[in-house]
Amino acid sequence: MELKTVKDAFDRVAKKQKLSNSKTLEVVDMMSQEIDKALNTIQEAPPGGSDIPLYHKSVVADLKKTFEEIDPSKQLEAPQKELNVALTKYPKVLEKTLNPDISMAYRNFEFDPHTVHQIIADFLYRQGMVNIGESFISETGESESSARNSFIEMNLILETLERRDLGPALNWAALNSDKLKEASSDLEMKLHSLQFLEIAKDGNSNEALDYARKHIATYSDTYFPKIQKLMGSLLWKQSLAKSPYADFLSPGLWTKAAKELTRQYCNILGEPSECPLSVTIEAGSLALPPLFKFLNVLVKNRKDWQTMEHLPVHVPLPEEFQYHTVFVCPVSRELSSEANPAMRLCCGHVLCKLSINRMSKNGTKTFKCPNCPTDIDASQCKQLYF
Numbered sequence: 294m295e296l297k298t299v300k301d302a303f304d305r306v307a308k309k310q311k312l313s314n315s316k317t318l319e320v321v322d323m324m325s326q327e328i329d330k331a332l333n334t335i336q337e338a339p340p341g342g343s344d345i346p347l348y349h350k351s352v353v354a355d356l357k358k359t360f361e362e363i364d365p366s367k368q369l370e371a372p373q374k375e376l377n378v379a380l381t382k383y384p385k386v387l388e389k390t391l392n393p394d395i396s397m398a399y400r401n402f403e404f405d406p407h408t409v410h411q412i413i414a415d416f417l418y419r420q421g422m423v424n425i426g427e428s429f430i431s432e433t434g435e436s437e438s439s440a441r442n443s444f445i446e447m448n449l450i451l452e453t454l455e456r457r458d459l460g461p462a463l464n465w466a467a468l469n470s471d472k473l474k475e476a477s478s479d480l481e482m483k484l485h486s487l488q489f490l491e492i493a494k495d496g497n498s499n500e501a502l503d504y505a506r507k508h509i510a511t512y513s514d515t516y517f518p519k520i521q522k523l524m525g526s527l528l529w530k531q532s533l534a535k536s537p538y539a540d541f542l543s544p545g546l547w548t549k550a551a552k553e554l555t556r557q558y559c560n561i562l563g564e565p566s567e568c569p570l571s572v573t574i575e576a577g578s579l580a581l582p583p584l585f586k587f588l589n590v591l592v593k594n595r596k597d598w599q600t601m602e603h604l605p606v607h608v609p610l611p612e613e614f615q616y617h618t619v620f621v622c623p624v625s626r627e628l629s630s631e632a633n634p635a636m637r638l639c640c641g642h643v644l645c646k647l648s649i650n651r652m653s654k655n656g657t658k659t660f661k662c663p664n665c666p667t668d669i670d671a672s673q674c675k676q677l678y679f
Contacts (some may be wrong), residue, residue, distance in 0.1 A: 302386040309379045313372040320365045331356040398584045410435045416570040418444035483550045580608045618679035624648040636674040640667035
């Protein structure tokens with residue numbers, strides 16, 4: 294059950310729709326041209342001695358004959374049929390792939406209501422939905438989140454940054470300059486660079502240079518190449534978009550600055566830069582497809598996954614969801630743990646200890662590495678520490 298299947302089905306529908314639309318426009322254009330020709334003919338003077346009404350009827354009769362030869366219904370039938378077939382299959386793929394019943398992948402677990410309420414409240418404050426967050430806190434009877442005011446301030450700074458107003462962001466960065474340096478963050482440099490470019494964009498070269506001397510020169514030891522580019526961009530201030538420094542106009546610079554500000558703000562606040570609720574939901578949605586596939590097998594084998602200590606299958610989450618080093622045994626598909634650590638074989642491959650014990654009959658016999666033909670002595674395996 295893969296999301297790729299849904300994408301392929303969607304792409305197929307989109308392709309057929311595009312072909313059908315293109316063919317329809319082609320036929321309509323062809324008929325429009327024939328109508329224009331007939332109208333031009335009618336507007337022209339008829340051949341000498343011709344009866345005008347009869348002449349016009351003959352032009353319309355010729356047009357009708359041409360339409361019958363074009364036969365638009367027949368030309369559009371095939372592409373429309375292909376589109377209908379793709380549209381019919383698409384809901385079936387959705388129904389098969391995106392199983393709406395997630396209860397089979399649910400583990401019975403007692404959540405601490407207070408913790409859950411705080412996570413939801415923090416999410417609402419992070420998103421700038423202050424009124425909703427306060428209503429939620431009031432209805433659940435929880436105490437006000439300690440991070441409420443800080444998240445409100447962060448969102449105000451981000452809102453002004455979105456409007457290309459760097460004042461609040463620069464003020465906050467200046468107040469937290471020492472902490473930003475401790476975190477090796479280049480946020481201050483990014484913000485000052487954007488302010489410099491905003492000044493230079495208005496044609497104020499002298500003002501931009503004064504700003505650079507006051508706020509950017511102090512970063513020359515660390516960011517000298519970037520400062521050189523900023524100074525060079527002043528030579529192209531009238532046509533920066535066509536210059537070697539056109540990337541300074543990219544909206545991506547503002548997006549990166551906003552992300553870095555969010556990350557550092559949360560870091561100083563002692564909060565994760567990514568909202569825990571958003572991360573949990575997104576990671577969970579990625580884990581559901583392989584879990585569904587495996588649990589369908591469990592149902593047939595009448596096994597209960599509620600008693601399992603680890604996920605029964607490997608879930609390959611993207612790098613942004615990996616917060617610490619993990620090892621999944623290629624034999625058992627179990628995560629390594631203190632009781633079942635990762636062990637390096639003499640050939641260099643790695644298995645979990647329990648897999649080695651099973652394959653070696655608790656160290657009483659040698660076994661072949663599952664990844665290469667090397668004979669392995671369990672006593673020579675060494676534990677790996679991450």
